[in-house]
Amino acid sequence: MSVFPYLVAGWICVIGLYGIVTSKHLIHLALCLTVTQSSTYVLLLAVGYVQGGGPPIFKGVKLGTTAVDPVVQSLTLTDIVVSVTVLALILALALDVHDELDTMDPDRIAELQG
Amino acid sequence: MTRRIRVAIFLPALGLFGVLLAWALVGIPDFGHYRGPYGYLLNRVALPERHMTNVVTSVVFDYRGFDTMGEEFILFAAVLGVVLLLRQGGREQPDELNDSVGSDGVRIGGVLAVGACVLVSLWLIAYGFVTPGGGFQGGAALASSVVLVFLVSSHKAWSGVASDHALDPFDGVGAGGYVVIGLGALIGGLPFLTNVLGPGVPGTLWSGGSAAFVNWSAGMEVAAANLILFTEFIDEYVVPLAAGDTAG
Numbered sequence: 367m368s369v370f371p372y373l374v375a376g377w378i379c380v381i382g383l384y385g386i387v388t389s390k391h392l393i394h395l396a397l398c399l400t401v402t403q404s405s406t407y408v409l410l411l412a413v414g415y416v417q418g419g420g421p422p423i424f425k426g427v428k429l430g431t432t433a434v435d436p437v438v439q440s441l442t443l444t445d446i447v448v449s450v451t452v453l454a455l456i457l458a459l460a461l462d463v464h465d466e467l468d469t470m471d472p473d474r475i476a477e478l479q480g
Numbered sequence: 481m482t483r484r485i486r487v488a489i490f491l492p493a494l495g496l497f498g499v500l501l502a503w504a505l506v507g508i509p510d511f512g513h514y515r516g517p518y519g520y521l522l523n524r525v526a527l528p529e530r531h532m533t534n535v536v537t538s539v540v541f542d543y544r545g546f547d548t549m550g551e552e553f554i555l556f557a558a559v560l561g562v563v564l565l566l567r568q569g570g571r572e573q574p575d576e577l578n579d580s581v582g583s584d585g586v587r588i589g590g591v592l593a594v595g596a597c598v599l600v601s602l603w604l605i606a607y608g609f610v611t612p613g614g615g616f617q618g619g620a621a622l623a624s625s626v627v628l629v630f631l632v633s634s635h636k637a638w639s640g641v642a643s644d645h646a647l648d649p650f651d652g653v654g655a656g657g658y659v660v661i662g663l664g665a666l667i668g669g670l671p672f673l674t675n676v677l678g679p680g681v682p683g684t685l686w687s688g689g690s691a692a693f694v695n696w697s698a699g700m701e702v703a704a705a706n707l708i709l710f711t712e713f714i715d716e717y718v719v720p721l722a723a724g725d726t727a728g
Contacts, residue, residue, distance in 0.1 A: 368510035376501045380494060387490040388483060414519055417512035422523050425533035425611050425683055435519025436526070436535040437544075444540060444551045447616045447702055451558040454709045458565040461717065473483065 371412035379405035392460035392470045396453060403449050407442045414438035531679035531687040532609040540614060541691040541698070545673040548694075549658055552701055556655045559705045566712040567644070579722050580634040590632020597625030605699035609688040615695040619702025626703075627710050635719060642711050647704050654701025661694050 382402030389395040414435030420427065422436035464470055509515055522543065523535055532538040540548050581587055605618030630638035665674035677689035688695070 368512070369505045369508065371511050372505055372508060376497075380497065383494075384490070387486045390483075412511060414514055415512050416514045416519075421612065422519075422535040423533060423612060424523075424527050424535070429527050430524065433523045433535070435514055435516075436522055436539050437518050439536045440539040440544065443536070443614070443616055444548060447620055448551050448554050448558070450620075451555050451562075451705055451709060454713070455558045455561045455565075458562045458712075462565055 371408065371415075375405045375409035375412060377405075378402070378408060390471055390473075392463060392472060393457065395472060396456045396460060399456070400449065400453055403445075407446065410438040410442050527682060529679070530675070530691070531682040532691065533683050533687070534609050534611060534614070537609040537614040537695065538688075538691065540616070541609070541694045542673075542675060542688075545662070545691070545694060548698065549662065549673075552655055552658055552698060555701065555705050556651070559651065559708050562709055562712055566716045568716075580636075581632055586632055590628060594625055594628045594632070597628060598622065601625055601703075605696060606685065608695050608699075609691060610683055610685070615698030615700075616702055619699040620706060622699070622703040623706030623710070626707055630710075630714065635714070635722070638714070639711075642707050644708070644711065647708050647711065650700055650704035651708060654697050654699075654704055657697035657700070658694055661690055661697065665690070 379402050382398045382400075382405065385398030385401065386395055389398060414437065416432055416434050419432045419434040422433040422439065424431070424433075460470065463475060467475060469475065522539060526532060526535040526538045526543075530538045530542055532542070581590070601618050601622035601624075603618075604613035604621055605615055608614030608618060626642060629641055662673040665676050666672055668674075668676055670676065673690070673694070675689040675691060677693075680687040680689055685692075
């Protein structure tokens with residue numbers, strides 16, 4: 367099962383996309399987008415994992431000790447924080463739609479626009 | 481486009497994605513057999529070169545500092561968007577929002593928790609390049625600890641600590657400070673964001689040089705950005721709901 371973590375990442379991505387496609391509510395849609403985005407964290411951390419490796423922090427640990435890839439970790443941590451603010455922006459847009467059109471159904475928005 | 485058409489388009493695309501994923505999985509190195517070279521290289525050279533014991537932070541604020549600046553401005557732009565959408569000039573503020581938490585136990589425990597959480601967050605930022613932590617994690621934790629004030633006391637106490645007037649400058653200084661530190665190196669004729677303050681002593685607060693200050697500006701920006709988001713959503717949607725409850 368040496369590819370199992372990659373399969374998990376693929377599954378999280380697909381299940382989030384499925385949620386987006388079949389969504390009936392804008393807030394549900396925004397959360398599904400976050401689920402899809404989370405798959406990239408699993409993928410990145412899985413790519414950088416080294417068998418038996420510790421955290422890439424060498425305070426009290428001898429330099430040269432086996433450690434996992436720090437680059438993918440730094441990408442993941444900045445992305446998590448940024449994704450929260452972007453989610454907030456999407457939710458603000460959804461609330462604006464609700465105020466203007468009085469609906470949260472993505473399909474109803476298209477009807478009202480046409 | 482109806483839901484049925486969307487699913488009809490999605491399913492073939494899913495099949496194609498499955499094929500591509502299977503193809504990729506055949507060629508990918510086994511889990512735990514990372515091939516490098518950057519991770520291995522950085523784990524070896526970050527401490528001797530930059531004197532930072534937390535290699536992740538040295539990547540975020542030094543080796544990839546320019547990239548992180550871009551990420552900071554995504555954050556800044558997203559917060560700007562939320563503020564533009566939600567902050568309306570003629571917002572009616574209900575003066576008497578009677579939402580004080582009744583339980584003394586929750587209030588006392590909560591206030592103690594706020595102090596402890598703020599301290600831990602500041603420690604996470606300050607020692608971010610020595611032990612696990614950093615500006616992004618500490619900033620997010622700091623914002624959450626201030627939101628505790630709203631949860632354990634009242635909206636009045638919350639608006640005292642988290643007002644637009646107090647937070648906006650922090651957000652701007654956090655985002656701008658990062659750029660100013662980067663430009664500081666240019667004045668000395670060095671590349672943007674060069675560590676001009678020298679590497680310092682490994683394992684102490686005086687390690688990391690300029691990256692320590694970049695770390696603090698990122699922490700300030702992340703904390704202020706998250707708090708601005710909370711204030712906007714609370715003022716725009718939670719307060720009117722709570723006011724409606726007490727009125728009805």
